[in-house]
Amino acid sequence: MAEVVIVENEAAAGALVADTIVSLIRSKPDVVLGLATGSTPLASYRALARRIADDSIDVRGVRGFALDEYVGLPAGHPESYRAVITREVVEPLGLTPELVRVPNGDPATIEHAGADYEVALTAAGGVDLQILGIGRTGHIGFNEPGSSLASHTRVKTLTEATRADNARFFDSPDDVPMHCITQGIGTILRARHLVLLAFGEVKAHAVAAAVEGAVSANQPGSAIQLHPHTTVIVDEAAASQLEHLDYYRHAWANKPAWQGI
Ligand code: GLP
Numbered sequence: 062m063a064e065v066v067i068v069e070n071e072a073a074a075g076a077l078v079a080d081t082i083v084s085l086i087r088s089k090p091d092v093v094l095g096l097a098t099g100s101t102p103l104a105s106y107r108a109l110a111r112r113i114a115d116d117s118i119d120v121r122g123v124r125g126f127a128l129d130e131y132v133g134l135p136a137g138h139p140e141s142y143r144a145v146i147t148r149e150v151v152e153p154l155g156l157t158p159e160l161v162r163v164p165n166g167d168p169a170t171i172e173h174a175g176a177d178y179e180v181a182l183t184a185a186g187g188v189d190l191q192i193l194g195i196g197r198t199g200h201i202g203f204n205e206p207g208s209s210l211a212s213h214t215r216v217k218t219l220t221e222a223t224r225a226d227n228a229r230f231f232d233s234p235d236d237v238p239m240h241c242i243t244q245g246i247g248t249i250l251r252a253r254h255l256v257l258l259a260f261g262e263v264k265a266h267a268v269a270a271a272v273e274g275a276v277s278a279n280q281p282g283s284a285i286q287l288h289p290h291t292t293v294i295v296d297e298a299a300a301s302q303l304e305h306l307d308y309y310r311h312a313w314a315n316k317p318a319w320q321g322i
Pocket residue numbers: 097098099100101102128129193194195196197200201202203223227
């Protein structure tokens with residue numbers, strides 16, 4: 062089962078994620094990080110940027126692969142995930158831009174963009190640690206309900222619920238693209254360690270379905286149950302619908318000190 066860690070707030074989650082990634086970088090300077098967009102991982106990226114600066118950690122060799130991208134936004138659009146990853150991750154952390162990839166949402170090459178991304182992921186040796194958020198519909202990456210649990214990087218049509226959720230980043234809801242390119246669930250499951258973050262009551266149902274519900278394409282987040290090393294970091298509100306909350310707290314309180322997340 063996934064390890065569930067209940068933290069006080071996003072800052073506490075950020076500190077835990079930053080610690081974990083810093084020790085990974087120390088043991089593997091060309092570590093491959095799987096990067097999620099959305100508001101959920103922002104506190105972790107900020108905490109990590111501070112740790113890197115404070116401890117003068119050399120991140121020049123760190124590699125990254127984003128989970129997903131919109132299809133058809135003009136190059137340089139501020140809400141393209143390429144722009145978001147540059148703004149929120151590459152620049153503040155001081156990563157080498159050429160080592161951080163985002164799926165290519167250019168319609169001109171979209172037919173083979175998914176396969177190209179899979180080739181690049183494999184050539185990089187796979188993702189060491191994948192940061193994940195979860196959508197209200199239970200999606201991870203942009204794998205909406207119904208996505209194959211074995212899927213690879215490919216083009217998907219966004220649900221209207223996800224388009225509505227993401228409308229806050231655009232001038233008008235109609236500006237939210239209809240299509241995206243996303244790592245598949247099978248792709249995500251190949252990462253060596255999954256770290257799923259969720260905060261707030263609005264995520265409580267998706268978290269409970271992912272951690273304790275039936276494994277089903279209907280709840281893409283539930284695919285984490287198929288992975289041998291998953292850490293779910295949530296605040297009290299996002300944890301509020303979990304049935305085995307007491308056990309998760311007990312296990313965390315008694316965790317062997319050598320174990321890490
Ligand atoms: C988007 C992203 C996901 C993200 C999810 C949740 O649709 N493609 O990777 O996990 O929304 O977003 P947020 O973290 O803003 O709640």
